[in-house]
Amino acid sequence: MPHIFDEISFLVGDSNKLHHVNAVSALRPFDDEIINFLATFSQVLFRLPGVKERSDLASLAFWCRPASLKAMKNQYGDINHLIGRGVAFHIAPSNVAVNFAYSLFTGLLSGNVNIVRLPARDFEQINIICTALSHSLSLHPRVSPYIYLIRYNKKQEINNALSLLCNVRLIWGGDKTIEVLRQSPLRPRGLDLAFSDRHSFTIIDAKNYLDSPDKIRIAHNFYNDTLHSDQTACSSPGLVIWLGKDRTVSKNAQETFWQHLDRVASERYEFQPVSAVTKLMALCMISAQVDGVVQHPVVHNRLMRAQLSTLSHDSMEYRCHSGYFLEYFAASLDEVLPVCGEKCQTITYAGIEKDVLRDFVRNKAPAGVDRIVPIGQALQFSLQWDGYDLISLLSRTVVAV
Structure with missing residues (x-):
């Protein structure tokens, strides 16, 4: 020895x-x-x-x-x-x-x-x-x-x-x-x-988000959860769930959110050119293998998004990093269950009460979900991990x- x-x-x-x-x-x-x-x-x-x-x-x-x-x-x-x-x-x-x-x-x-x-x-x-x-x-x-x-x-x-x-x-x-x-x-x-x-995702109540005066703060907090570490941490969200029964409201919230995040990213985020290639490959892969994927137009290489028509147990297998996000419109929390399997670690949230998410996890008892924290606290370490x-x-x- x-x-x-x-x-x-x-x-x-x-x-x-x-x-x-x-x-x-x-x-x-x-x-x-x-x-x-x-x-x-x-x-x-x-x-x-x-x-x-x-x-x-x-x-x-x-x-x-x-x-x-x-x-x-x-x-x-x-x-x-x-x-x-x-x-x-x-x-x-x-x-x-x-x-x-x-x-x-x-x-x-x-x-x-x-x-x-x-x-x-x-x-x-x-x-x-x-x-x-x-x-x-x-x-x-x-x-x-x-x-x-x-x-x-x-x-x-x-x-x-x-x-x-x-x-x-x-x-x-x-x-x-x-x-x-x-x-x-x-x-x-x-x-x-x-x-x-592990993987993690974000839930945002669309209507409450649009009513919030803190949209810029939410964008900065989401940036800290994700792009600050290039989404390499297990607790960094790779999927954004837009919660709400009114699809028009959800789309408005979606557009507003990404506009704010893009402004923050343009000021703070630097990434290697190879990351753009990796994200483009991920976008092509999911589009070829998953039905109903909507590619949001790529204006630049900082952010790339793929919108899913359904969630399945393997949806998170298509996640990537360096500013690549999956998205989904959910009318109810029950639609989120397929991505709450054993591999799911953290849910971050905005516009929805913590107790609602906690009770959802307790009642549905998915195999995963160990943490429920506000957007901005995904990477904050605790003695319960x-x-x-x-x-x-x-x-x-x-x-x-």
């Missing part, structure tokens, strides 16, 4: 300490030292140049504020019977720059030592976060044994070695990534949490009777 760790590159931590992670004591969830460390990290990150202009980094810093952490802790009531599982091995997704930090911080808050395999892609956000972490650890040295941020060539031997160190493994990524990592055995009592390929309560699953219960 020692020579295997020599092939690992460390952004935070080192190989000598990594050999001894199983000797580090687990903590109780929301340990005071961890709370103080994250509060320091929030302050340090906010002060770094350019962070306030990057919404994903600013959101991360905001998430770690003492008031935010206190609110999270208060959700759990008495947690004196919980203690971290030990060592958590996180395999971060390759498509979302800051996801690794949320996974790491969740592991810390639940009381674990954390080994995080970072994305191979060199996101600037990763370097900024590592800078803030290193400075914060210098002020909180007792937390250092609990954080290892690493990169390595995806060798199964290294996956095997790290998996055998851990008590819980969190695999963020596509189904193929999960399949590969599960070939590496865990310890007998090891726990696997897999965050697989993908249907998992992460604090509960990343800690163990000690019973005394």
Whole structure:
């Protein structure tokens, strides 16, 4: 095992300490030292140049504020019977720059030592976060044994070695990534949490949207949910449902919405030319394979839309990214059920009450839908994610009777 760790590159931590992670004591969830460390990290990150202009980094810093952490802790009531599982091995997704930090911080808050395999892609956000972490650890040295941020060539031997160190493994990524990592055995009592390929969509009540004075804000919020990350996150909507029995009203709402979003995108969105080709191919594919698809005229390459005449269980298989959206006119929520299968993660909404959507999901009990949030909150991470309560699953219960 020692020579295997020599092939690992460390952004935070080192190989000598990594050999001894199983000797580090687990903590109780929301340990005071961890709370103080994250509060320091929030302050340090906010002060770094350019962070306030990057919404994903600013959101991360905001998430770690003492008031935010206190609110999270208060959700759990008495947690004196919980203690971290030990060592958590996180395999971060390759498509979302800051996801690794949320996974790491969740592991810390639940009381674990954390080994995080970072994305191979060199996101600037990763370097900024590592800078803030290193400075914060210098002020909180007792937390250092609990954080290892690493990169390595995806060798199964290294996956095997790290998996055998851990008590819980969190695999963020596509189904193929999960399949590969599960070939590496865990310890007998090891726990696997897999965050697989998912999709998400938006529901907008057409009439209430047209009556809303906040159309520009909704456009900016929808942009943050989608184009800010090129729709690469599972929680980024790829389908927009226009809810309403009056088709004329729905069409007016549709036209108004896309006009506002196009203005926002023209000011904020930059994409690679290859993305335009990818979207055009997706548009041609769905038009050839699905009956009744209406292609909305393409004035430029920022936004492309395909309107569906019906929804089916495989409709979301035709979703794309980088400003490509499916659309559907629904007279009732029941028409949405086919896309609420096991792969469905998040519904974002505007112009409709949260309780209406919550009751719809509870009563119909689809295999999917784990989150219902307003437009603008699709990417906001919480300790309840993908249907998992992460604090509960990343800690163990000690019973005394």
